[in-house]
Amino acid sequence: MIELTIIDRTDVPHLIEVPTDMSLNLMELCKAAELPVEGICGGMALCATCHVYVLSDHQLPEPTDDELAMLDSAFFVQPNSRLGCQIKLHDDLEGLVVKLAPVA
Numbered sequence: 001m002i003e004l005t006i007i008d009r010t011d012v013p014h015l016i017e018v019p020t021d022m023s024l025n026l027m028e029l030c031k032a033a034e035l036p037v038e039g040i041c042g043g044m045a046l047c048a049t050c051h052v053y054v055l056s057d058h059q060l061p062e063p064t065d066d067e068l069a070m071l072d073s074a075f076f077v078q079p080n081s082r083l084g085c086q087i088k089l090h091d092d093l094e095g096l097v098v099k100l101a102p103v104a
Contacts, residue, residue, distance in 0.1 A: 001017055001018065001019055001020065002017070002018060002020055002089070002090075002091060002093055002094040002095075002096075003015060003016065003017050003018075003094065003095065004016055004018065004089075004093060004094075004095065004096040004097065004098070005095075005096070005097045005098070006026075006029075006030060006033070006035060006052075006098055006099075006100065007055070007097070007098070007099040007100065008035055008036065008100055009036065009100050009102060009103075014033065014035065016029065016033055018089055020089055020090050020091050020093075023088070024088075024089050025043060025084065025085050025086065025087055025088050025089065026050070026052065026084035026085070026087040026089065026098065027039045027043055027050035027083070027084035027085040027087075028043065028085075029084075029089060030050065030084060030100070035100065036100065037049065037050050037084060037100065038050070039084075039085060041085075043085035044085070045064065045066040045067045045070050045083055045085060045086055046066075046070065047070070048070050048071065048073070048074035048083060049103075050083055050084035050085050051071070051074050051076070051077075051081060051082075051083060051084070051100075051101035052081070052082055052083075052084050052087075052098040052099060052100055052101055053078055053080045053081060053082075053098060053099045053101055054080045054081075054082055054087075054096070054097075054098050055080070055097040055098060055099055056095060056096050056097040056098075058092070058093055058095075058096050059092070060082065060087060063082065063083075063086065064086065067082070067083050067086045070083060071083065074101075075101075075102070075103075075104040076101050076102050076104075081101065082098075084098070
């Protein structure tokens with residue numbers, strides 16, 4: 001189990017404990033926690049409805065070309081933007097802090 005913080009679009013932090021043995025990604029966790037993340041494409045990096053800003057200094061894998069292409073067409077992109085569906089939850093992400101990006 002790890003704990004991470006997801007800050008919603010009204011700046012309310014949600015401390016969430018999540019198991020790391022279920023192969024969940026951040027988008028799936030947000031949906032399970034009933035946070036306002038749509039994940040329309042089901043985690044295929046095709047929609048950017050799970051766009052987040054990574055606020056902590058965790059080392060994440062480099063974004064794939066598909067993720068970069070989707071972020072290139074998304075709104076409100078910042079240097080720390082990532083797609084939640086592409087962030088696989090594992091033990092090294094203990095203490096991760098992300099903020100949900102605004103929607104257009």
